[in-house]
Amino acid sequence: MRYAVPMAWDTAATRQALLDAGARQFAERGFAGARMDAIGADAGVNKERVYQYFGNKRGLFDAVLADRLGDLLGAAHAPSPGSGAAGIAAYAGALFDRFAERPELARLLAWESLELDGAADAVARTARCASQADVLASALPGLSPAAAQQLLLSIVTLCAGWWTLARVSEMVAPGSDAPARRAVLVTQAEALARAA
Amino acid sequence: MRYAVPMAWDTAATRQALLDAGARQFAERGFAGARMDAIGADAGVNKERVYQYFGNKRGLFDAVLADRLGDLLGAAHAPSPGSGAAGIAAYAGALFDRFAERPELARLLAWESLELDGAADAVARTARCASQADVLASALPGLSPAAAQQLLLSIVTLCAGWWTLARVSEMVAPGSDAPARRAVLVTQAEALARAA
DNA sequence: CCCAATTGCAAACGGATGGTTGGAGATGCG
DNA sequence: CGCATCTCCAACCATCCGTTTGCAATTGGG
Numbered sequence: 001m002r003y004a005v006p007m008a009w010d011t012a013a014t015r016q017a018l019l020d021a022g023a024r025q026f027a028e029r030g031f032a033g034a035r036m037d038a039i040g041a042d043a044g045v046n047k048e049r050v051y052q053y054f055g056n057k058r059g060l061f062d063a064v065l066a067d068r069l070g071d072l073l074g075a076a077h078a079p080s081p082g083s084g085a086a087g088i089a090a091y092a093g094a095l096f097d098r099f100a101e102r103p104e105l106a107r108l109l110a111w112e113s114l115e116l117d118g119a120a121d122a123v124a125r126t127a128r129c130a131s132q133a134d135v136l137a138s139a140l141p142g143l144s145p146a147a148a149q150q151l152l153l154s155i156v157t158l159c160a161g162w163w164t165l166a167r168v169s170e171m172v173a174p175g176s177d178a179p180a181r182r183a184v185l186v187t188q189a190e191a192l193a194r195a196a
Numbered sequence: 197m198r199y200a201v202p203m204a205w206d207t208a209a210t211r212q213a214l215l216d217a218g219a220r221q222f223a224e225r226g227f228a229g230a231r232m233d234a235i236g237a238d239a240g241v242n243k244e245r246v247y248q249y250f251g252n253k254r255g256l257f258d259a260v261l262a263d264r265l266g267d268l269l270g271a272a273h274a275p276s277p278g279s280g281a282a283g284i285a286a287y288a289g290a291l292f293d294r295f296a297e298r299p300e301l302a303r304l305l306a307w308e309s310l311e312l313d314g315a316a317d318a319v320a321r322t323a324r325c326a327s328q329a330d331v332l333a334s335a336l337p338g339l340s341p342a343a344a345q346q347l348l349l350s351i352v353t354l355c356a357g358w359w360t361l362a363r364v365s366e367m368v369a370p371g372s373d374a375p376a377r378r379a380v381l382v383t384q385a386e387a388l389a390r391a392a
Numbered sequence: 393c394c395c396a397a398t399t400g401c402a403a404a405c406g407g408a409t410g411g412t413t414g415g416a417g418a419t420g421c422g
Numbered sequence: 423c424g425c426a427t428c429t430c431c432a433a434c435c436a437t438c439c440g441t442t443t444g445c446a447a448t449t450g451g452g
Contacts, residue, residue, distance in 0.1 A: 007417050007430050014429085030310060032229030036410060046431050048412080057410065073368075110306055112363050114226060119363040126367045133368065149369040150380040154354055156368060157361055161353035164360060167308050167315040168352060171322045172269075172329065173345040184346040188388055195387030203400050203447050210400085232440060242401050244442080253440065399448070409438075418429070 015053050017043040022050075022064045027104030030111045031061050065112055065120035072098070072105060073132040073156065079139035085193035087139045088151070092189030096159045096182045106163035143196055151196045158185050211249050213239040218246075218260045223300030226307045227257050261308055261316035268294070268301060269328040269352065275335035281389035283335045284347070288385030292355045292378045302359035339392055347392045354381050 021043035025034040036057060040047030054060040076094040079087030099106045112119060119125060129152070137148035162169055162181050169176065176184075217239035221230040232253060236243030250256040272290040275283030295302045308315060315321060325348070333344035358365055358377050365372065372380075 003416075003431055009418055009429055011429075030226060030228060032226060033311070035408090037408095047410090048432090049430070051411065052429080107310060109361060109364055110310055113359075113361050114303060114306055114310070115229070116363065119367055122363075122367065126370060129368045146369075146371065150372065150377070153357075153365055153368040153372075153377075154380070154384055156364060157357035158350055158353055160361065160364075161349075161357065163309075165305060165309050165353055165356065167312065167318075168305055168356075169349055171315055171318065172325045172349040172352060173342075174322060175342065176346065176349075181346070181349075184350070187391060188350055191387045191391030192384055195383060195390075199401055199446070205399055205448055207399075231438090233438095243440090244402090245400065247441065248399080394452090396451090397449085399446105401444105401446075403443085403445105405440105405442070407439090407441105410436100412435075413433085414431105415433105416429105416431075419427085421426090422424095 014043075014045050014049055017045055018050055018053060018060065019064055019067055021045075022060045023068050023104055023108070026061055026064055026111060027107040031058070031115045034061075062120040065108060066125075068105060068108055069112070070121060070125060071128055072109075073152070074128055078132070078135045081138040082141060083139045085140070085190045088136065088155070088193035089186045089190035091136075091139075092155050092159060093182060093186045095155065096162070096185055099159055099163060100178055100182075103163050106160040109160055110164040140193060140196060147196050151192060154192055155189055158188065210239075210241050210245055213241055214246055214249060214256065215260060215263055217241075218256045219264050219300055219304070222257055222260055222307065223303040227254070227311045258316045261304060262321075264301060264304055265308070266317060266321060267324055268305075269348070270324055274328070274331045277334040278337060279335045281336070281386045284332065284351070284389035285382045285386035287332075287335075288351050288355060289378060289382045291351065292358070292381055295355055295359060296374055296378075299359050302356040305356055306360040336389060336392060343392050347388060350388055351385055354384065 018039065021039050022034075025039050025042055028034075034057075036047045036050060039050065039060070050057070050060050054063055073095070076091060076098045079091045083090075129149075133145065133148040133152045136152050137143045137145055140148070140151075143151070162178065169181070173181070214235065217235050218230075221235045221238055224230070230253075232243045232246060235246065235256070246253070246256050250259055269291070272287060272294045275287045279286075325345075329341065329344040329348045332348050333339045333341055336344070336347075339347070358374065365377070369377070
């Protein structure tokens with residue numbers, strides 16, 4: 001039959017468009033709530049292409065999580081060795097900024113934890129988290145690896161929390177906005193680093 | 197037609213059973229992922245009863261959130277006036293314990309933030325959060341109301357985070373378990389209180 | 393005891409939805 | 423240029439699912 005538009009090939013662009021649309025739709029509505037029709041429409045591609053490139057809805061979700069969250073913690077500017085609590089504070093600010101410029105990242109983290117029993121691309125991402133914890137350990141001489149992991153976990157939890165627990169934020173700190181929350185988190189990260 | 201079992205009335209029990217089943221199913225799968233058939237089966241009640249008592253699926257979800265999360269922060273043992281950073285630390289431990297004994301609470305908080313634009317029963321819950329922030333302010337003389345709100349928000353975010361960002365916890369702190377995480381959070385809450 | 397109102401159930405409805413199918417159009421190679 | 427293969431689309435399928443319907447059973451008041 002005649003199609004609405006001429007149908008040129010662009011395999012890489014189609015796949016990327018589906019990943020981008022999938023990221024938007026899964027961030028907004030989660031795995032269960034996202035609709036294949038909506039993903040296709042958002043991508044400007046027929047939804048049948050998802051099955052060709054990713055296998056099924058779950059395959060696309062895993063691909064989106066791996067693609068978007070693969071090096072989330074490393075994407076924020078890391079503290080320098082020996083930079084101490086100030087370096088950790090700056091890292092918290094940079095991570096918060098990362099979430100602020102791409103709020104779908106925090107939301108995808110939250111959906112992943114609620115809807116999946118295991119993280120997408122867990123082995124690679126766990127290795128990257130270990131590297132990032134090592135970076136924090138080198139910023140704070142004397143910090144054990146386990147303590148660095150706990151510190152990093154708290155910083156990520158606090159920074160992402162503005163988006164992952166947005167309703168809680170609205171009720172507990174109704175007068176706050178993102179810049180105010182960022183400032184508090186930078187101070188709190190420094191305090192956590194000092195106490196670590 | 198003949199029913200599978202005799203059909204006695206118990207209005208209050210039926211409503212409670214649906215709330216309890218709804219809490220379990222919504223905590224596990226979220227609003228979009230929960231199934232009305234499964235809620236009815238879990239409650240041991242015909243799913244049609246949800247429409248009689250709560251209007252529709254969304255009405256049940258709102259009722260569950262209001263019922264389970266209404267006084268979440270107050271349910272944990274509050275710090276005494278003037279009890280200082282130690283009181284805040286103990287409060288963090290109590291809140292973590294609250295989440296540990298009823299992990300559906302943290303998950304419901306997260307689903308609410310991801311799936312709704314506004315919290316259920318927001319006015320009442322915001323008032324309760326303000327009261328709880330006042331309790332923290334009285335525990336730490338000199339703490340401003342806004343700073344108390346930010347401190348409370350960070351404590352809630354950190355305590356709930358073990359469940360709301362469970363996959364992140366597994367990747368960032370793979371060797372940690374709940375008791376270890378609890379101990380770190382108690383220490384971290386004390387550090388945050390000192391810096392507030 | 394009778395009857396109106398209420399509660400509860402099984403079955404059905406209409407629309408939604410993930411996934412599949414058949415075929416058109418594009419590409420690349422001989 | 424012809425043909426095999428690949429990419430893409432529109433339409434369809436089978437099942438799912440929130441909600442409604444018709445009626446049975448229970449309850450309580452006169």
